[in-house]
Amino acid sequence: xxxxxxxxxxxxxxxxxxxxxxxxxxxxxxxxxxxxxxxxxxxxxxxxxxxxxxxxxxxxxxxxxxxxxxxxxxxxxxxxxxxxxxxxxxxxxxxxxxxxxxxxxxxxxxxxxxxxxxxxxxxxxxxxxxxxxxxxxxxxxxxxxxxxxxxxxxxxxxxxxxxxxxxxxxxxxxxxxxxxxxxxxxxxxxxxxxxxxxxxxxxxxxxxxxxxx
Numbered sequence: 001x002x003x004x005x006x007x008x009x010x011x012x013x014x015x016x017x018x019x020x021x022x023x024x025x026x027x028x029x030x031x032x033x034x035x036x037x038x039x040x041x042x043x044x045x046x047x048x049x050x051x052x053x054x055x056x057x058x059x060x061x062x063x064x065x066x067x068x069x070x071x072x073x074x075x076x077x078x079x080x081x082x083x084x085x086x087x088x089x090x091x092x093x094x095x096x097x098x099x100x101x102x103x104x105x106x107x108x109x110x111x112x113x114x115x116x117x118x119x120x121x122x123x124x125x126x127x128x129x130x131x132x133x134x135x136x137x138x139x140x141x142x143x144x145x146x147x148x149x150x151x152x153x154x155x156x157x158x159x160x161x162x163x164x165x166x167x168x169x170x171x172x173x174x175x176x177x178x179x180x181x182x183x184x185x186x187x188x189x190x191x192x193x194x195x196x197x198x199x200x201x202x203x204x205x206x207x208x209x210x211x212x213x
Contacts, residue, residue, distance in 0.1 A: 021053050021083040022195050025186045029055070029202055031178035040079070044202070053083045055202060079203055090199045092116075094207075103207070105199045114196040118207065125208060129200050137193045140201055144208055147180060151197060153188065160184040162201055180205065 021044075028045040042055040058078045079092045090113075091106045103116040112132050119126040126141040135154075140162065142149030151160035164180045182201045188194060 021081065021089040022191070022198060024052065025184045025188075027052075027182040027198065027202060029180050029182065029205065031205070042202070042205075044081075051084060053081065053089065054086075056080050056082065081199060081202065090195060092199055092203045103200075103203075105196050107195075113192075114199075116200045116203075125204070127200055127204060127207075129196055131193070131196065138197050140197075140204060149201075149204070151182075151184065151201060153190075153193070153197075158185075159188045160197070160201070162204070178205075 024046045026047040028047070028049075030043040030045065032041040032043060040055075040057045043051055044053040044055060046052050056079065058080060077094050080088050081090045081092070083089055088108050090108065091110070092103055093106065094103045103118070104112055105114040105116065107113050114132055114137070115130045115134075117128045117130065119128065124141065125144050126139060128136060129138045129140070131137050137154045138152055138159070140149050140151050142162070147162070147164050149162035150158055151162065153159045160183050162180060162182050182198065184194060184198065
């Protein structure tokens with residue numbers, strides 16, 4: 001028996017909504033523990049506790065071998081941000097580095113859309129976010145030890161925070177150290193820049209941890 005038209009439409013709308021990872025303004029990041037910790041992996045939830053995607057690190061066999069002998073802070077990495085349908089929304093990539101990271105953000109098609117330039121003072125990391133023309137569009141800065149960061153746009157106005165402190169529907173699910181919230185002000189309307197800022201914000205955990213490894 002054929003599905004009712006209304007049911008088919010409902011299913012299609014649900015898939016469309018699930019596929020737009022950047023529609024929400026609040027992202028709850030939950031690190032998954034993997035065997036031997038070769039690859040970093042994170043689940044991503046929205047403000048209601050629904051999983052909307054994941055962040056997955058891609059490593060080749062040679063990458064895993066090098067991680068047995070070299071500091072992860074200097075090694076290249078590749079992270080894919082995927083939605084609930086496992087469709088790539090953006091990727092974050094870094095080449096070999098010997099001091100501060102320069103990280104490339106690409107869109108779903110693999111086209112570069114921005115860069116992240118890392119600066120670091122004692123316990124006060126700063127990540128400047130640039131568009132694909134090298135123009136400054138925002139930054140993330142704060143206290144790595146306390147895990148409190150402020151997100152600013154290109155004018156210096158605060159547009160969001162990264163924190164381990166929150167309340168609401170998902171509070172009871174996030175109680176351990178490897179979970180945090182990225183929150184963007186709903187009034188921030190520049191969708192193109194928001195994608196770059198979110199991509200930067202939800203990957204700094206890995207960048208900072210590897211800089212300490």
